[in-house]
Amino acid sequence: MRQAGWKRWLMQNTGFAVALLLLAVLYFAYNLIHPRGFSSAVAIQNANETVAIAFVAMAQTLPVLLGGLDLSVGAVMTLTNCIASELLNGSPLQILLGMVVTLLAGAAFGLANGLIVVYGRIQPIIATLATGAVAIGLALLVRPKPGGDVDEDLSWALTNAVFDFAETYGLADSGNAWWLRPFADIPVPLILLAGVACLVWLPFRRSVTGRTVYAIGSAEGAAFMTGLPIARAKITAFTLGGFLAACGGLYLAIQTSSGNADIQQAGAYTLNSIAAVVLGGTSLLGGVGSAIGSIIGAMILRVISFYFRILDIDPLLQPLIEGLILLIAVSFGAIRTLRVKNQLDLFR
Amino acid sequence: MCRAIVEYRCISKHFAGIRALENVDFSCHAGSIHGILGENGAGKSTLIKIMAGVLQPDAGEMLLDGNPVVFSGPQAASEAGIICMFQELSLVPDLSVADNISITHPPRRFGFIDRREQVRRAEALLARVRCEDVDPNALVRELSLSRRQMVEIAKALGRDPKVLILDEATSALTSHDVQTVYDLLADLKAKDVSLLFISHRMQEVETLCDTLSVFRNGQHIETFAKGEKTDREIVRLMIGRDVEAQFPPKPPLRPAAERDEPVLQVKGLKWENRLNGIDIAVRRGEIVGLGGLDGQGQNELLLALFGVLRGVEGEVVIGGRKGIPASPAAAKSARTRLALVPEDRKTQGLMLGMPIADNLLAASYGKISRGPFIDLALAGKTASDGVEKLRIKLGSTADPVMTLSGGNQQKVVIAKWLAIDPDIILLNDPTRGIDVGTKQEIYRLMRELANAGKAILFYSSDYAELIGCCDRVSVFYGGRVVSEQVGEEITEESLVAASLNVDVEAA
Numbered sequence: 001m002r003q004a005g006w007k008r009w010l011m012q013n014t015g016f017a018v019a020l021l022l023l024a025v026l027y028f029a030y031n032l033i034h035p036r037g038f039s040s041a042v043a044i045q046n047a048n049e050t051v052a053i054a055f056v057a058m059a060q061t062l063p064v065l066l067g068g069l070d071l072s073v074g075a076v077m078t079l080t081n082c083i084a085s086e087l088l089n090g091s092p093l094q095i096l097l098g099m100v101v102t103l104l105a106g107a108a109f110g111l112a113n114g115l116i117v118v119y120g121r122i123q124p125i126i127a128t129l130a131t132g133a134v135a136i137g138l139a140l141l142v143r144p145k146p147g148g149d150v151d152e153d154l155s156w157a158l159t160n161a162v163f164d165f166a167e168t169y170g171l172a173d174s175g176n177a178w179w180l181r182p183f184a185d186i187p188v189p190l191i192l193l194a195g196v197a198c199l200v201w202l203p204f205r206r207s208v209t210g211r212t213v214y215a216i217g218s219a220e221g222a223a224f225m226t227g228l229p230i231a232r233a234k235i236t237a238f239t240l241g242g243f244l245a246a247c248g249g250l251y252l253a254i255q256t257s258s259g260n261a262d263i264q265q266a267g268a269y270t271l272n273s274i275a276a277v278v279l280g281g282t283s284l285l286g287g288v289g290s291a292i293g294s295i296i297g298a299m300i301l302r303v304i305s306f307y308f309r310i311l312d313i314d315p316l317l318q319p320l321i322e323g324l325i326l327l328i329a330v331s332f333g334a335i336r337t338l339r340v341k342n343q344l345d346l347f348r
Numbered sequence: 349m350c351r352a353i354v355e356y357r358c359i360s361k362h363f364a365g366i367r368a369l370e371n372v373d374f375s376c377h378a379g380s381i382h383g384i385l386g387e388n389g390a391g392k393s394t395l396i397k398i399m400a401g402v403l404q405p406d407a408g409e410m411l412l413d414g415n416p417v418v419f420s421g422p423q424a425a426s427e428a429g430i431i432c433m434f435q436e437l438s439l440v441p442d443l444s445v446a447d448n449i450s451i452t453h454p455p456r457r458f459g460f461i462d463r464r465e466q467v468r469r470a471e472a473l474l475a476r477v478r479c480e481d482v483d484p485n486a487l488v489r490e491l492s493l494s495r496r497q498m499v500e501i502a503k504a505l506g507r508d509p510k511v512l513i514l515d516e517a518t519s520a521l522t523s524h525d526v527q528t529v530y531d532l533l534a535d536l537k538a539k540d541v542s543l544l545f546i547s548h549r550m551q552e553v554e555t556l557c558d559t560l561s562v563f564r565n566g567q568h569i570e571t572f573a574k575g576e577k578t579d580r581e582i583v584r585l586m587i588g589r590d591v592e593a594q595f596p597p598k599p600p601l602r603p604a605a606e607r608d609e610p611v612l613q614v615k616g617l618k619w620e621n622r623l624n625g626i627d628i629a630v631r632r633g634e635i636v637g638l639g640g641l642d643g644q645g646q647n648e649l650l651l652a653l654f655g656v657l658r659g660v661e662g663e664v665v666i667g668g669r670k671g672i673p674a675s676p677a678a679a680k681s682a683r684t685r686l687a688l689v690p691e692d693r694k695t696q697g698l699m700l701g702m703p704i705a706d707n708l709l710a711a712s713y714g715k716i717s718r719g720p721f722i723d724l725a726l727a728g729k730t731a732s733d734g735v736e737k738l739r740i741k742l743g744s745t746a747d748p749v750m751t752l753s754g755g756n757q758q759k760v761v762i763a764k765w766l767a768i769d770p771d772i773i774l775l776n777d778p779t780r781g782i783d784v785g786t787k788q789e790i791y792r793l794m795r796e797l798a799n800a801g802k803a804i805l806f807y808s809s810d811y812a813e814l815i816g817c818c819d820r821v822s823v824f825y826g827g828r829v830v831s832e833q834v835g836e837e838i839t840e841e842s843l844v845a846a847s848l849n850v851d852v853e854a855a
Contacts, residue, residue, distance in 0.1 A: 214443060218443060341658050
């Protein structure tokens with residue numbers, strides 16, 4: 001029984017489609033209400049506030065696809081944020097090196113998580129609870145007090161529109177080249193996010209290792225019996241998770257020009273990342289979903305918080321309303337169970 | 349028969365002191381279909397798991413093409429060309445059919461998986477197993493069990509096996525598919541592949557295999573060419589003793605006037621498009637069979653009666669009360685006292701990781717607790733009663749139920765339900781994948797229960813069982829009962845004819 005391509009896609013990606021629609025509606029309405037809606041300035045500000053959580057949500061997606069949870073993503077982001085706040089200065093080469101070191105540190109931490117989970121045979125949730133605390137501890141050693149020294153040009157260039165980026169580094173006639181015109185108003189942070197998604201996530205998804213990650217989350221026994229490289233896939237997934245969390249930490253350092261080993265912030269990022277993953281249509285049981293969905297999920301979470309700024313709502317109500325909206329949003333995922341006629345299908 | 353591909357030399361394997369294989373010499377050859385027979389627990393699964401790299405032998409060595417090999421895992425075995433289709437399906441439900449077929453070595457372009465090529469490959473392989481109706485882009489979870497098995501076969505074919513092991517790989521197939529698979533296997537045999545075939549269906553083994561090996565108690569008893577021994581001799585080798593009567597005697601049919609009211613009466617039962625107006629009645633002391641091809645609504649009827657399905661229409665009277673139970677919990681309650689031995693014991697019948705005792709008690713906590721607390725003395729007695737009544741072979745009731753053989757696991761499921769002392773027992777193919785000895789025990793038990801006044805509704809995919817066990821058989825076709833046969837009328841010919849919905853007499 002063949003179906004049209006888009007119909008099949010919609011059936012297999014209902015969660016993602018609903019998230020995309022929700023985001024579109026929420027963000028459109030937000031811009032309508034906003035006094036300076038539909039302007040580049042608003043888009044840039046929003047993008048800046050979204051990138052870090054979007055990266056962390058992408059990082060969380062990998063362990064969730066395996067059928068686990070990573071409680072250390074927020075802590076790894078914090079640790080790499082602190083490392084970056086020390087290294088992102090000096091000559092362009094030194095700055096570049098600093099970025100590489102930051103990202104490698106995150107990947108290394110993820111690798112350690114993966115090795116512990118695979119060879120220590122410890123469940124991800126408990127292993128990462130412990131390593132998350134270690135990461136925060138290291139972050140405090142690196143940066144006992146908030147602060148940092150991040151190159152100002154870099155900070156300016158990466159947190160504004162493409163035009164500003166070109167102007168800062170004197171590229172494309174300082175941003176006035178004709179071919180840059182159509183892109184000049186796009187926020188750089190969005191390009192970074194899209195770049196990582198396209199250059200890291202999409203190739204990963206189309207690799208044998210990536211597919212093994214899905215296979216493990218869906219039916220680990222079948223994956224093993226089929227002779228798939230299970231250990232390698234798990235370790236790679238956690239390493240990639242660490243790398244993506246480091247992308248978040250790196251960006252946070254650039255955005256805030258500082259590092260802050262804030263335990264509460266780390267915890268909040270971890271929990272929000274789980275919410276974003278679920279909102280984006282990834283199943284907590286594993287095997288279904290994608291990091292692109294998690295980016296959408298993170299954006300939805302952020303857009304909801306933007307509303308509080310422009311509507312005159314008591315900020316004390318924010319957590320309450322956010323919680324309720326999250327509950328309603330994830331309830332959509334449960335609607336299908338009302339249609340199930342064979343109750344046994346509920347347990348598959 | 350020519351060269352041996354895989355050869356075992358004195359291989360032994362023990363699990364926690366229990367021997368699974370003892371000094372086994374065994375070999376399988378290129379261009380041969382080799383059937384492996386034995387009761388559950390005879391060592392068949394251990395034999396093939398060693399070959400497939402899932403288990404490592406404790407002693408002895410395995411030769412591949414004459415050279416000693418040690419497989420570190422399934423990956424190493426499949427790289428060496430030994431492909432195994434296990435009883436439990438090895439497909440990944442959330443990936444597409446095409447993904448699954450090429451899962452280990454997908455076609456690539458620039459280092460990435462080439463999806464289009466992958467779909468083309470899947471289409472070609474699906475065509476080879478004559479399943480053109482399966483969409484390569486569909487998720488495996490969307491397919492029926494029989495389609496999944498065919499996809500599994502396509503996947504195995506795509507990996508170019510040198511040795512192909514089929515472990516109960518045809519258990520859920522429709523008769524059309526079975527023929528396709530037979531043709532394929534013959535084709536592979538002609539191409540010098542070595543095939544190992546494990547099935548509890550004697551007929552299948554007989555038609556397909558050229559060589560047979562019998563295992564018993566972890567030992568390789570004998571290997572012989574097909575046709576050298578009669579069925580009776582083979583069964584004797586398998587169970588180590590003579591089989592007298594395969595089925596317990598049935599009581600004489602009572603004349604209509606003496607029959608009492610049915611304890612279970614179903615009229616015009618409908619659900620989705622799977623049940624299209626089922627009428628069926630079961631009296632106390634009766635075993636009523638549900639016949640027909642797989643997937644004609646037999647399973648759905650049992651699930652509907654047990655309260656698993658929603659939106660069921662029609663009239664059901666159970667023990668004089670009208671109405672379908674709303675859930676399994678309601679079905680087993682004192683009002684209706686229904687029990688269902690489900691289709692898949694591993695996911696629906698048992699909590700595999702939990703102790704045998706807990707599984708035995710799982711349905712009857714209401715009976716063995718005082719207030720909110722479980723009465724340990726009563727619990728222990730109930731569990732040991734179940735073990736004794738069904739003669740379950742076990743070490744300790746504290747062991748996880750997954751340590752038992754398939755037949756003993758099924759006995760645990762049955763004992764669990766007998767513990768609630770049900771009035772009506774629904775059995776969904778209770779002997780699937782179970783050894784001959786245990787099958788006979790189950791037949792005997794069914795008759796004993798019927799004689800004790802229980803009403804039994806029994807679905808089986810094996811005609812011989814329906815003929816041997818049932819007082820009456822209702823044959824299903826397309827969600828309807830197309831024929832009802834009583835007593836002597838039940839013959840293989842009449843059942844097959846009714847299953848295919850053809851009228852023998854008219855034809």
